[in-house]
Amino acid sequence: AQAAKLVAADGAEYDFLGMSVSVSGSRIVVGAYADDDKGSSSGSAYVFEKIDGGGWAQAAKLVAADAAASDYFGTHVSVSDSTIVVTAYGDDDKGSSSGSAYVFEKSDDGAWAQAAKLVAADGAEYDFLGMSVSVSGSRIVVGAYADDDKGSS
Template sequence: GYTFAKAHLFEVATGNQLMELQPDILNLNGDVGGHFADALAIDNGLVAIGAPTRSVVWDNSGAAYVFNVTSGEQLHFIAPDDLWDRDYCGISISIDNQIVAIGAEGDDDNAWFSGAAYLYDAQSGNQIDKLLASDGAEFDTFGNAIAINAGVVVVGAKGDTSDHFGAAYVFDGITLGSADEIKNEFTLSPNPASNRVSIDHLALEGEIVAVKIHNSLGQLVGHFDQDYFKGAEQWSLDVSSYESGIYFVSLQKSDRLEVKKLLIE
């Protein structure tokens, strides 16, 4: 016989297991794998579960499921019509206010492994829209992480930019218009360094940027603040007095904190 993957549902107050959720055998199409429950989310009586390697027509095209929390009944099996080989639909999943957001990091509408995200109506099982990065490029893996709340969808793209710094894209989940993109553009060069190190980043207009440097023991050895105009900025720091070793440079911008390792020789 076949052994199927399961998702386990627990009650928070008692820690007791309520039920096990399994994919409907009628929807397996002979594929009993699929990494069912690699990603899952719960909201308002519904559970959304991703199965990113489900082979629906194409190898590892992926799929998602929606279950009723009370009955354990599978309500919908979701496999977008335009899925292709190794799209990995269901690699990430989120649900809020009857909308299911599903990541497909291998989608190639923009370029090879540029990625995509889908929005579905959890009640009807119908597709609402497909989201793509406006600047999608090869190996961005847009959709590797996803979250939805109060009509706003945030989609991660860990491979974005040629140096793979990563990015997050924010969409209005109701109008589905593009919104802000929060880029991780914090770089250190040279690294390793001996005399000076340059910090390159993007700043929003008027925001205060704080840079802190800690040694490998967690001790603060440098702290700098600066107001910036919007756009690309470069900050040169003198590190000639620092002992050789590993340091951690943190850059705080508004409500975002980024940390990178710096080697001083």
């Protein structure tokens, strides 16, 4: 049976909420890669936490500090305890669609804040860093499926 339906408080048509989901304990993170608050398809991710009585409530909306159109932030998300990693495969710091991943930490006052931005040291155009991600404790792994350092991907 369905236990809950999670809906973003500011959700809009074509945000694609639910493109990615990750669960850790009483916390769920849901990506919305086409959210357009910071430009078309800049993206976002939502944090939901279990509340007394068994329901779920939106606790935060995460966006990249340097969000831009076509970043696709929220394509993939991963949560482990008080660490959330959100990818943006369309980010272009190292060239068009080189990609990146953003690390968010929960502070003592309960607020979520961006703690780091991860890019590949050898990142290049169309590497698509961020097409997969996993976090476990302090270890973060981010995939770049089109990296072609050893030949065509």
